[in-house]
Amino acid sequence: MTAASEALPQLFTTPRARAGASFLGFLVLLALVGPPLLPDPFRQFDLIELANAPPSAEHPFGTDQLSRDVLSRVVSGARVSLAVAAIAVALSVTLGAGVGLVAGYWGGAVDAILMRFVDGALAVPRLFLLLLVLAVPERVPLLALILLIGTTGWFATSRLVRAEVLRLRDESFVRAAEALGASRRRIIFRHLLVNTAGPLLVAATLGVGDVILLEAGLSFLGLGVQPPTPSWGGMILDARPVLEAAPWVGIFPGIAITLTVLATNLVGDALRDALDPRGA
Amino acid sequence: MVVAVVLLFLLTHVLPGDPLSREGAGHPLTAAQLEALRARYGLDRPLHAQLGAFLGGLAHGDLGTSIEYGRPVTGLLLERLPATLLLGGTVLLLNFTFGIWLGVRQAVKKGTAEDRWLTTLSLAGYATPSFWLGLVLAWLVGIKWHLLPPAGMRDPVLEGGTLAASADVLRHLVLPAVTLSVVSIAATMRYQRSAMLETLRLPYVMTARAKGLSETRVTWRHAWRNALFPVLTLFGLWLPFLVSGSVFVEAVFAWPGLGSLAASAVGNRDYPLLMGASVLVAGVVVLASLLSDAAYAFLDPRVRLS
Amino acid sequence: MTRVLDVRDLRVSFPSADGSRLHPVDGVSFSLDRGETLALVGESGCGKSLTSLALLRLVPPPGRVDPGSVIRVGDTDVLTLEGEALRRIRGRRIGMIFQDPMTSLNPVFTVGDQIAEGVQAHFPVSKSEARDRALRLLQEVGLPDPSARLDTYPHQLSGGMRQRVMIAIALAAEPDILVADEPTTALDVTVQAQILEILDRLRRSRGMAVLLITHDLGIVAGRADRVAVMYAGQIVEEAATPELFARPSHPYTQGLFASVPRLTGPVRRLTPIRGTVPPPVAWPAGCRFRPRCPQAFEKCELPPGLLPVGSGHRMRCWLGEESS
Numbered sequence: 001m002t003a004a005s006e007a008l009p010q011l012f013t014t015p016r017a018r019a020g021a022s023f024l025g026f027l028v029l030l031a032l033v034g035p036p037l038l039p040d041p042f043r044q045f046d047l048i049e050l051a052n053a054p055p056s057a058e059h060p061f062g063t064d065q066l067s068r069d070v071l072s073r074v075v076s077g078a079r080v081s082l083a084v085a086a087i088a089v090a091l092s093v094t095l096g097a098g099v100g101l102v103a104g105y106w107g108g109a110v111d112a113i114l115m116r117f118v119d120g121a122l123a124v125p126r127l128f129l130l131l132l133v134l135a136v137p138e139r140v141p142l143l144a145l146i147l148l149i150g151t152t153g154w155f156a157t158s159r160l161v162r163a164e165v166l167r168l169r170d171e172s173f174v175r176a177a178e179a180l181g182a183s184r185r186r187i188i189f190r191h192l193l194v195n196t197a198g199p200l201l202v203a204a205t206l207g208v209g210d211v212i213l214l215e216a217g218l219s220f221l222g223l224g225v226q227p228p229t230p231s232w233g234g235m236i237l238d239a240r241p242v243l244e245a246a247p248w249v250g251i252f253p254g255i256a257i258t259l260t261v262l263a264t265n266l267v268g269d270a271l272r273d274a275l276d277p278r279g280a
Numbered sequence: 281m282v283v284a285v286v287l288l289f290l291l292t293h294v295l296p297g298d299p300l301s302r303e304g305a306g307h308p309l310t311a312a313q314l315e316a317l318r319a320r321y322g323l324d325r326p327l328h329a330q331l332g333a334f335l336g337g338l339a340h341g342d343l344g345t346s347i348e349y350g351r352p353v354t355g356l357l358l359e360r361l362p363a364t365l366l367l368g369g370t371v372l373l374l375n376f377t378f379g380i381w382l383g384v385r386q387a388v389k390k391g392t393a394e395d396r397w398l399t400t401l402s403l404a405g406y407a408t409p410s411f412w413l414g415l416v417l418a419w420l421v422g423i424k425w426h427l428l429p430p431a432g433m434r435d436p437v438l439e440g441g442t443l444a445a446s447a448d449v450l451r452h453l454v455l456p457a458v459t460l461s462v463v464s465i466a467a468t469m470r471y472q473r474s475a476m477l478e479t480l481r482l483p484y485v486m487t488a489r490a491k492g493l494s495e496t497r498v499t500w501r502h503a504w505r506n507a508l509f510p511v512l513t514l515f516g517l518w519l520p521f522l523v524s525g526s527v528f529v530e531a532v533f534a535w536p537g538l539g540s541l542a543a544s545a546v547g548n549r550d551y552p553l554l555m556g557a558s559v560l561v562a563g564v565v566v567l568a569s570l571l572s573d574a575a576y577a578f579l580d581p582r583v584r585l586s
Numbered sequence: 587m588t589r590v591l592d593v594r595d596l597r598v599s600f601p602s603a604d605g606s607r608l609h610p611v612d613g614v615s616f617s618l619d620r621g622e623t624l625a626l627v628g629e630s631g632c633g634k635s636l637t638s639l640a641l642l643r644l645v646p647p648p649g650r651v652d653p654g655s656v657i658r659v660g661d662t663d664v665l666t667l668e669g670e671a672l673r674r675i676r677g678r679r680i681g682m683i684f685q686d687p688m689t690s691l692n693p694v695f696t697v698g699d700q701i702a703e704g705v706q707a708h709f710p711v712s713k714s715e716a717r718d719r720a721l722r723l724l725q726e727v728g729l730p731d732p733s734a735r736l737d738t739y740p741h742q743l744s745g746g747m748r749q750r751v752m753i754a755i756a757l758a759a760e761p762d763i764l765v766a767d768e769p770t771t772a773l774d775v776t777v778q779a780q781i782l783e784i785l786d787r788l789r790r791s792r793g794m795a796v797l798l799i800t801h802d803l804g805i806v807a808g809r810a811d812r813v814a815v816m817y818a819g820q821i822v823e824e825a826a827t828p829e830l831f832a833r834p835s836h837p838y839t840q841g842l843f844a845s846v847p848r849l850t851g852p853v854r855r856l857t858p859i860r861g862t863v864p865p866p867v868a869w870p871a872g873c874r875f876r877p878r879c880p881q882a883f884e885k886c887e888l889p890p891g892l893l894p895v896g897s898g899h900r901m902r903c904w905l906g907e908e909s910s
Contacts, residue, residue, distance in 0.1 A: 123565050125520035127527060128542070128558040135546050135554055213409055217528055220411050221546055236412055243419050254412035261407035483689040490642055491704045492677035492759065505694050581739045582693055
C-alpha cells in the first residue's frame with residue numbers, strides 16, 4: 001500500500017485532476033441526495049401542455065415527449081449508471097487480479113492455458129461478446145446485466161497483473177519471503193498483491209469510464225438497462241424520434257455521459273502519473 | 281482464434297432464451313411447425329454436436345443461416361463488408377494522418393497552451409459516446425443546417441454517372457467518418473504524444489541535432505521513425521474498440537455495413553447472424569494484430585535481423 | 587597559433603524548485619588553438635558535460651546559457667546565432683562525440699546512412715558521393731571491412747566499432763573543432779586505448795583542435811597538451827599537461843592524483859578525498875572546495891579567483907597567493 005498511499009495526496013496537484021475528482025464527487029453526491037429533492041422522474045406533468053417543453057426555470061433541462069422532467073431523469077440515470085459501473089468494475093478487477101496472480105505466480109501449464117483463453121477472449125470486442133449473450137433471452141434483469149459486464153472485463157487486467165507478477169516474482173524480496181518459508185498464499189497476498197495495487201487502482205478508475213460508455217451503448221441498442229429504469233443510454237434511444245422537435249431530450253444525457261467519463265479518465269490519468277516513479 | 285469461436289458459441293447458451301420464440305410473432309406456430317424449424321436450424325441436436333457442426337461449417341466458410349433473412353450468413357456478411365471497409369478505411373486514414381500529426385505536434389510543443397488545449401480536446405473526444413455524437417451531428421449538420429445527408433450511403437433518386445454517384449457516397453461518408461474519427465483520433469493522439477515524448481529524450485536525438493540537421497528532420501526522420509513502434513502495437517490492441525464503435529455509428533447513420541447488420545441482428549434476435557458477424561470480427565482483429573506485428577518487424581531492423 | 591575557440595565567462599543556468607536559478611556551469615573560460623588538445627577533467631556533476639553541450643547550444647531546456655557568456659568560434663559568437671546559421675555551425679565548425687555509442691546512434695538507420703546524412707547536411711553532394719565519403723571516413727577511423735559495414739545497423743556492431751562510427755559521424759562535415767565527451771567511458775580498457783589513438787591520429791592529420799572531456803586522469807597523460815580541472819561549475823586549475831602532472835597545486839587536483847592507483851612506482855596507500863561532491867543547491871559561499879579541503883584556512887571563506895602558480899599555470903585557491 002505504500003506506493004498507493006503516497007500517491008493519493010499527489011492526486012490533487014494538477015488542475016485537471018482536481019476538476020475530474022470534484023466533478024465525480026459532485027456527481028456521486030447528486031446521485032445520492034438528488035432524487036428526493038427533484039420531481040419524480042416518472043411523473044408525467046402535463047401531456048398536453050408540457051410535452052417536449054424546452055428548458056425553463058421549472059424544468060432546467062426541459063421535458064421529454066411524455067412530459068417527464070429531463071433533469072430528474074438524468075440524475076436518476078446517474079444513480080443507475082454509477083452503480084452498474086462500480087459493481088461491474090469491482091467484479092472485473094477482482095477476477096482479473098485473481099487470474100493474473102495465479103497465472104503469473106504458478107506459471108507452467110496453468111499460465112499457458114489461462115493466457116491462451118485470455119488471448120482468445122481479447123480477440124473479440126467486448127461489445128460483441130455482450131451482444132451475443134444479451135440477444136438471446138427476452139429480458140435481462142439488471143443484476144444479470146451487471147454480472148455479465150463484469151465478467152467480460154477482466155481479460156486485459158489479468159494480463160496486466162500477470163506482467164507485474166512476473167516482474168516482481170524474481171525480485172529479491174519475494175525470494176527472501178520464499179527463503180523464510182512463507183506459504184504460497186501468504187506470498188501472493190501480502191507481497192505481490194500489495195505491489196500491484198497501484199496499477200489495479202488505475203485500471204479500475206479507467207474501467208469505470210469504459211463501463212459507463214459500454215452500458216450506455218447497450219441501453220441505446222435496447223439491450224442494457226431496461227425501461228422503466230432510467231438510464232442515460234436509454235434516454236438517448238428514446239430521444240431519437242423527437243430529435244428535431246426537442247433536441248434537449250437527447251443532448252443532456254449525452255453531455256452527462258461525456259462529462260462523467262471525462263472525469264474518470266482525468267482521475268485515472270492523474271493516478272497513473274502519481275504512481276509513475278519517473279514522474280514524466 | 282479457435283478459442284474465440286468456442287467462447288462465442290458457448291456464450292449464446294449462457295442465458296435462458298429461445299431464439300426461435302420470436303419467429304411466430306405474427307401467427308402462433310403449432311408444435312409441429314416449431315419442431316420443423318428447430319430441425320432446420322439444427323437446434324434439436326445436443327450442444328457439442330452443434331458446436332462441431334459449426335466448426336466444421338466454418339472450415340468451409342459456412343457460417344450458418346440467418347433466421348431473420350433466411351439466407352446464408354456468409355453471403356449476408358460479404359454483401360455488407362464493402363461499406364464497412366470504406367468507412368473503416370477512411371477512419372484509419374484520418375487517424376494515420378491527423379492523429380499522428382497532432383500527437384507529434386503536441387510532443388514537440390509540450391507544455392505550451394496549444395499542447396494543453398489539444399490534450400483537453402483529446403480527453404473530451406475520448407469520453408464522448410459515439411452514438412450520441414453521431415446523433416447530434418446528424419441532427420445539427422444534417423437536419424438543422426442541411427449541409428450534409430444525415431443517413432444512408434446513397435441518395436436513392438440520384439441521376440448522373442459514376443462520378444456523381446461517387447461524390448454522393450463521399451457526401452454521405454463525411455458525418456459517420458467524422459463521428460468515428462473523433463474518438464479514435466483522440467486515442468491515437470494520446471499514444472503518439474507519449475511515445476514521441478519518450479523518444480525525444482533519447483541520446484540519438486541529441487546526436488542528430490549535433491550533426492546540424494534541421495529541426496523538422498530531427499523530429500520526423502529520427503525521432504518519429506522510432507516513436508511509431510508503440511503506436512503500431514497499440515493499434516492492434518485497440519482495433520476492437522474501433523469495430524465496436526462502428527456498430528453504433530453505422531446504426532445511427534443507417535450506413536449499410538456490418539455494424540448496422542449486427543445491430544439489427546440484435547433487434548431481431550438473429551443469433552446465427554450475430555454469431556457469424558462476431559466470428560468475422562474476431563478474425564479481422566486477429567489478422568490486424570498479425571499485420572501490425574509484421575509491420576513492426578519490417579520497420580525495426582533490430583527485430584528483422586535477429 | 588590560430589585561435590579556433592574562445593570561451594569566456596560561460597554560465598549555464600537551470601531553474602530550481604524555489605524559483606531562483608542554479609548555475610551548474612559558473613564562469614568557465616578557456617581557449618583552443620588549432621591542432622592542440624585541451625582536456626577538461628572533473629568528476630560527475632562538476633559541469634563539464636554541460637559546458638560541451640553549451641558550445642553547440644544543445645543545453646536541454648529548461649536550462650539555458652546565461653547572457654554575458656561568450657563562445658567564439660573563429661570570428662563568430664555562437665550565442666548570437668539562430669536557426670539556419672546555428673545549424674551550419676553544428677557539425678561543420680564543431681563536431682561532437684557523445685559518451686554512450688549504443689544509445690547515441692539511431693537504431694533504425696544504417697551506419698552508412700547516418701554518416702552520409704552528416705555529409706549531405708553541409709555539402710551539396712549527391713547521395714552516391716556522400717556514400718563514398720562515408721566509406722572513406724570508415725576507413726579513416728579504422729573500422730575493419732568498411733564497405734560491408736556501411737549497410738549494417740548499430741546493434742550489429744560491438745561497442746568499440748560503434749564509437750568509431752560516432753567519430754566518423756562527427757568528422758563527416760569536416761569540422762575544425764572536435765568535442766569528445768567521455769569518448770571511452772562506456773568501453774573496455776583495451777578498446778579505450780585504440781579509440782584515443784584514433785582521435786590523436788585524426789587530429790594530427792586534419793589539424794583539428796580537440797576538447798577532451800573526461801573524469802579519468804590516466805587518459806590525459808600523453809594525449810592532451812593542456813589540462814583544465816573543473817570542480818563545482820568552475821575551473822580550479824589549468825596548466826600544460828607535464829606541468830600539471832609534475833606540480834599539481836590545487837588541493838582538489840592533488841586529491842585526485844592521490845586517489846589514482848599507479849602501476850609503477852612504490853606501493854602506497856590510496857587516499858580518497860573525504861566528503862562528496864555537493865550539488866549546485868548546496869554549494870558553499872567562498873571557495874567551493876573548502877568543506878573537503880585538508881588545507882583550508884580563514885581566507886577560504888572568500889571566493890578565490892584564478893591566481894598564477896607558474897608559467898601558463900593557474901589555480902583557483904588562496905594558497906597560490908602565498909607562493910607567488
